[in-house]
Amino acid sequence: MDGMSKRIALGGAPELYQAMANLQAQVNKAGANAGLDPKLLELVKTRASQINGCAYCLDMHSRDALELGESPRRLFVLDGWRETDLFSEQEQAALALTEAMTKLSATQSVPDDVYEQAAKVFTEEQYQAVAWEIIAINSWNRMTITSHTPLPKRDA
Structure with missing residues (x-):
């Protein structure tokens, strides 16, 4: 691969980049407001x-999660979240919706059971904020993967 x-x-x-950054700022605000x-x-x-295989975003968001106090263990098993009891009902609904x-x-739809579970555990405002976060991160993933954005230099 020529990655x-x-x-x-x-x-x-x-x-265009500023428009994406503005969208992300509005998504962040919506999440906080919700x-x-x-x-x-x-x-x-x-x-x-x-899922998208975006190393740049994985590096950024796992680090951001750790800085917010997320446990390394939950990040390590995130790909297998369904097989653990480490995630709350709300987190499980958000992760299923994300997938x-x-x-x-591949699916051409969000399955009814996934939607219904999310609608059950989130308010309408929270559901909208989560869905927009998913839209935003998928856009960022596509931008950084397509550009072959290198990882930032870090000590660890």
């Missing part, structure tokens, strides 16, 4: 990034 080959950086279109735990939203971002929305090209 490290130089590509045109989509972030090099400042007006009373969602920021750690739940980082799990959503991390899970979508796992369904991220895999739309």
